[in-house]
Amino acid sequence: xxxRMHLMxxxxxxxxxxxxxxxxxxxxxxxxxxxxxxxxxxxxTGCNGFCGVGPLMVVQPDGIFYQQLSPKDVPYxxxxxxxxxxPVKKLMYVPPETKAPVPxxxxxxxxxxxxxxxxxxxxxxxxxxxxxxxxxxxxxALAKALTQMTPDEILTEVKISGLRGRxxxxxxxxxxxxxxxxxxxxxxxxxxxxxxxxxGAFMDRSIVESDPHSVIEGMLIGARAIGAxxxxxxxxxxxxLAVQRINIAIAQAREYGLLGDNILDTGFDFDISVSxxxxxxxxxxxxxxxxxxxxxxxxxxxxxxxxxxxxxWGKPTCLNNVETWANVPPIxxxxxxxxxxxxxxxxxxxxxxxxxxxxxxxxxxxxPMGITLREIIYDIGGGIPGGKKLKAVQTGGPSGGCIPTxxxxxxxxxxxxxxxxxxxxxxxxxxxxxxxxxxxxxxxxLSFTQDESCGxxxxxxxxxxxxxxxxxxxxxxxxxxxxxESLEEVAKIVAETSLCGLGTSAPNPVLTTIRYFRDEYLKxxxxxxxxxxxxxQLNTYKIDPEIxxxxxHGCGVCRRECPEKAIFGxxxxxxxxxxxLCSKCGTCVDMCHFNAVTVE
Amino acid sequence: MxxxxxxxxxxxxxxxxxxxSLRDGAARVRVTIHMGTCGLAAGSRKILEAALREVEGHDxxxxxxxxxxxxxxxxxxxxxxxxxxxxxxxxxVDLTEGKVKEIFTEHVLGGKILxxxxxxxxxxxxx
Numbered sequence: 001x002x003x004r005m006h007l008m009x010x011x012x013x014x015x016x017x018x019x020x021x022x023x024x025x026x027x028x029x030x031x032x033x034x035x036x037x038x039x040x041x042x043x044x045t046g047c048n049g050f051c052g053v054g055p056l057m058v059v060q061p062d063g064i065f066y067q068q069l070s071p072k073d074v075p076y077x078x079x080x081x082x083x084x085x086x087p088v089k090k091l092m093y094v095p096p097e098t099k100a101p102v103p104x105x106x107x108x109x110x111x112x113x114x115x116x117x118x119x120x121x122x123x124x125x126x127x128x129x130x131x132x133x134x135x136x137x138x139x140x141a142l143a144k145a146l147t148q149m150t151p152d153e154i155l156t157e158v159k160i161s162g163l164r165g166r167x168x169x170x171x172x173x174x175x176x177x178x179x180x181x182x183x184x185x186x187x188x189x190x191x192x193x194x195x196x197x198x199x200g201a202f203m204d205r206s207i208v209e210s211d212p213h214s215v216i217e218g219m220l221i222g223a224r225a226i227g228a229x230x231x232x233x234x235x236x237x238x239x240x241l242a243v244q245r246i247n248i249a250i251a252q253a254r255e256y257g258l259l260g261d262n263i264l265d266t267g268f269d270f271d272i273s274v275s276x277x278x279x280x281x282x283x284x285x286x287x288x289x290x291x292x293x294x295x296x297x298x299x300x301x302x303x304x305x306x307x308x309x310x311x312x313w314g315k316p317t318c319l320n321n322v323e324t325w326a327n328v329p330p331i332x333x334x335x336x337x338x339x340x341x342x343x344x345x346x347x348x349x350x351x352x353x354x355x356x357x358x359x360x361x362x363x364x365x366x367x368p369m370g371i372t373l374r375e376i377i378y379d380i381g382g383g384i385p386g387g388k389k390l391k392a393v394q395t396g397g398p399s400g401g402c403i404p405t406x407x408x409x410x411x412x413x414x415x416x417x418x419x420x421x422x423x424x425x426x427x428x429x430x431x432x433x434x435x436x437x438x439x440x441x442x443x444x445x446l447s448f449t450q451d452e453s454c455g456x457x458x459x460x461x462x463x464x465x466x467x468x469x470x471x472x473x474x475x476x477x478x479x480x481x482x483x484x485e486s487l488e489e490v491a492k493i494v495a496e497t498s499l500c501g502l503g504t505s506a507p508n509p510v511l512t513t514i515r516y517f518r519d520e521y522l523k524x525x526x527x528x529x530x531x532x533x534x535x536x537q538l539n540t541y542k543i544d545p546e547i548x549x550x551x552x553h554g555c556g557v558c559r560r561e562c563p564e565k566a567i568f569g570x571x572x573x574x575x576x577x578x579x580x581l582c583s584k585c586g587t588c589v590d591m592c593h594f595n596a597v598t599v600e
Numbered sequence: 601m602x603x604x605x606x607x608x609x610x611x612x613x614x615x616x617x618x619x620x621s622l623r624d625g626a627a628r629v630r631v632t633i634h635m636g637t638c639g640l641a642a643g644s645r646k647i648l649e650a651a652l653r654e655v656e657g658h659d660x661x662x663x664x665x666x667x668x669x670x671x672x673x674x675x676x677x678x679x680x681x682x683x684x685x686x687x688x689x690x691x692x693v694d695l696t697e698g699k700v701k702e703i704f705t706e707h708v709l710g711g712k713i714l715x716x717x718x719x720x721x722x723x724x725x726x727x
Contacts, residue, residue, distance in 0.1 A: 002656040004648070004665045006622050039652060060623040061664045085635045085667030124623050134609065135616035143606055256612075257603025265605040 003041040005082065008058040008123055012047025012209055013202070013241050019070070020055030026071035030078045040082055046210020046245075048123040050110055052362030053093060058105050058123060065105035066091045095382065096360060110361045113380045115342070117350045118166075118326040119366045122210040127245050130252040133213040139258055141329035145221045146266040149332075154225040155181065158328065160336030162348030167193055167284070167321030168396065168425045169501070170347070170414040176318060179308035181226040183316035188228040190219050191312065191319040193289060194235035194242070197281040198397030199448060201428035203352040204322035206364050208235065208242040211326065212249035216259070216272065218325030221332055223270045226318055231270065234289055236277040246274060281398075281452035285500045286319050288454070299456045300500035321426065323352055343369030347413035351424070357394075357431035360385050373408040377431055388433040392516070396425025398445045399505035401512030402438060421512040423505065437534035438517040439524055442509045443471040449506040460503030463494035467510055475535040479525040488514055533599045536584045540600045543567075543588075545574030547596040558588040558597065618661060627664035629708050632681040636670025642677035650697040651680070654704040663708055676719065682707055693719040 009015075009024045021044075028042050048056055053067035064087050066077070073091060080086045092101035093108055102108050116122065125132035133139070145154050159174030180188060192215055196204040208215060219231045233250075235243055250272055253259040261269045275293045282288045283298040290312050292298035311317020327349060331339045340348050347369040353376065354364050360382035367376060373393055377383065384390050392402040395412075401422030403410070410416050414424050432441065450464035470487045473479050491507035491514075498504045514521060523529050530538040548554055549572065559567040559575055566582045569575030577588070589597045604612065633639070633648045651665045671679050676693035682703065683689040690713055692703060699717055706712045 002652055003619075003622065004652055004667075006620075008623065039648070061625045061627065062666060063625045083635070084637075084640070084669060085633075086669045125620065131612060131616040132620055134613050135620045137613075139609060140613070143609055147606060260603075262603075264609065265603075 003039060005040045006060040007040060007042045007082075008045045008048075008060060009042060010046075010048040010054060010056050010123065011044045011241075012051065012054075012206060013239075014047065014051035015054035015056060016241065018055045022071050023055050023057075023069050023074070026074045027078070030074045031082065034078055034083060036078070036082055043126050044128070045123045045125065046121075046127045047206040047364060048210075049114075049119065049206070049364040049366075050108075050361065051364065052360075059087075062087075063105045064103050065093055065108060065111075067093050096385075110363065110365070110380055110382065113375070114366050115350050115368050116366050117330050117339075117342075118207060118214070118323050118352055119210070119364070120330065121214065122206070125211065127210055127212055128248050130213060130249065130256060133211070137333060138213055138329075139217055141332035142217050142220050142258070143264060145224055145332050146264055146268055151181070151225045151227065154221060154332065157332060157336040158225070161331045161339035162336075162343075162346075163324065163327055163331060163339065164347065164414065165321060166323035166327070166351065166426070168423065170424060173320060173324055176308065176320070177222060177226050179306070180228075180316045180318040183309050185309075185315045187230060187315060188226055189312045189315060189317040190223045190226070190228045190231040191289070191293070191317060192219055192231070192233045192235075192322055192325050193284065193286070193319055194233060194239075194246075194322045195277045195284040195289060196236065196239075196322075196426060197279075197284050197452070198426060198428045200356045200430055201354050201397055201426055203354055203364060203427045205239045205242050206354075207322050207326050207352070208239070208246050212242075212246045213253065214326040214329060215246070215322055216249055216253055218320075218328035219272060220258070220263070220270055221328050222318060222320070222325065224268060226316075228318065229269055229271075231272040232275050232293055232312070233272055234275045234277055234283075234293055236279055238279055243274070243276060250274065280454070281448075282454045282500070282502050285502060288500070289319070290317065299454050300502075302499060323427075344411060344413045346415055351412070351427055353427045353429045355381050355429050355431070357429075358384050358388065358390075358433035358436070359431040367412075369413045370411045372411055373403065376412070376429070377408065381431065384431065384433050386433075388435065390431065391434050391436050392432045392438065392441075394422075394430040394432065394441070394445075394509070395428070396423035396505075396508070397428040398448045399423075399502065399508050400425045400428070401508040402432070402441065402516065403512070404516040421515055422508060435532050435534070437475075437530050437532040438513040438520050439471065439475055439530070440532075440534045442513045443468065443475055445509040446471055446506070449502065453502060453506070457497075457499035457503060459494045459497040460499065460506065463490050463498070463503070464506055466490050467494070467507065471510070474521065474524050475530070476537045477524070477528045477535075479521075481525060484514070484521055484525060529600075536586050539584055539586070540579070541577055541582060541584065541586070541588060542598050542600065543575050543577060544596050544598055545576070547594055548574045552592070552594040552596055555593070557591050557593070561587050561591045563587060618659070621661045622664070628662035628685050630664045630666065630683045631708065632666050632668050632683070634669065634671040634677065634679040634681070635667045636674075636677075638670055638674035639677045639679065644678040644695075646697060647678045647680060647695050647700055650700040651704070654701060654708075658704065658709065660708070673719070679719070684708075684711070691719045692717045 057066045089101045163173040164170040285300045288298045288300040307317045352366045446468045450468045455461040491510045495507045554573045635644045678695040
């Protein structure tokens, strides 16, 4: 009998870590117990994108969206909705503004404002079942490319689409393919860069987890265009689920003869191997990645020669990011012109962003290029929680820049973000509210890039260290105006003289925060104060004697919890902090139930 | 699994599409079986199963069978609502498995409303 209902349970990494697989198993068991297993199919899908409210499930064909599910919800849910047909309101998404549950997925602004190309199959197919990918036009683009198009025609179509590299630099994909195609040397290679190392970014992981075949099909088409026989998927080992799913997908594609010799009986041969990265951020850089695949130390080298001329094993190599490859099949299927109609003049198509930080709806969003930051943050992301004000948005990962509130009406594309001192990067988007200290943010990102700097070139190795030291000094209240000047100077030198993208972009957080939030630096240096009270060494803690006695009756929690024994007082008496003993750890603020401890 | 040729790929697609088309949420006809307590007591589960058998038997890919609660006329259960896109919904009452078969051949496939089983055309106003 045909199924009347499909229950699409999200099994992306976010939901799995919230035990969505336990929920799925309980659901399957209950459905069998109720004798509904002939009518209702439970499908395990990849990441749905709305990670902030997981574990989640979409009920089709009605499109009912359930969130924050746990095994204990199962009996009621099955009886009410799946047996009696009454959708369960208490498990639906409730927008904080309206307080009214929204039953349908497409009525939730987070989903309705998105445009899915790279993520076209997310949540709609079982990523471990190749038939479901094929059902949604999977491998149709490959069939078209192999039988109805010459390699040159494929290349032309990709050029017409205006697709640019989604890994960060935004290099035109068609131009890159052409360079590899015309380069001397055989064999040629294609590589998929899945070494997504930015803190807070999970676009590539999500694509591989939810739709691995889209990447394989993109690589097949690219290989056909440039004349490659072998491909490598380089993926970080910290993404176990993605590694598992790409391996399953490759095995299934081989079984169907979609990888291997004589693909679809057309005489085209291509196969893919998987190379697992060991977690070095610098290996996301193309030349370092190639070195790692070859089994050498993951360090970048000077360019030229570019990878298109001397790549893997010294042969012409075409390296693209996961998201770039995933965009290729729809471009071939629907034509480059269709793709080029989406987006802005120079940035075509859509871009996937991972929306994180101080934002109500955390998750993965795919939006057309040219959308404003305001639309992403407020219309899709639902704004800032707790009634706080937006202070800045950090785009492009740890080496992107911070864009201030008054610039959030900028359209998001490669050029605009670069002009603003930031970058598209791979698509990380960290939202910061008014409680964020921008000096501390710069220090945090520098601590990351300094740690990840491979040490091969001097400007990056010494420069990131120097910048981090100065920033730490400023956040501890010992900074001088000369420090600020040298910070800017070092930042500019590192940006100009580093060997690879890691070093040239590492100063971005420093330079943009100085450019847009100079006053915060000045307050740290001149007044020795952190306006957001984040840099604790600059804070002065005081206990309001009235609140302490009237509301708290001198409860003494702060006195007991203070690790320095710097708080004195008796029960029912006002307590006080001895500043000379205080280490400014802030424990008293966190522990006081009556908000009697103030920070200045 | 033998290696696919071009025509095999199309065949796999056709077969798999049937299995996943439900997830598109788009349908030409939507058949809602009313399954409140009254409906269930009157045997609406058998009606649902009959409807699903029809979908399977006729290989219907543009017909969605779904369930909902009580339609408000408990004495005439089992009930079902048939909605053809751009047409007013039709409520059928006092259903049997045989009637479901007829409704599918005549109304869902043939576009002809079966007046003798229908209660009314249209829906209540909702605010």
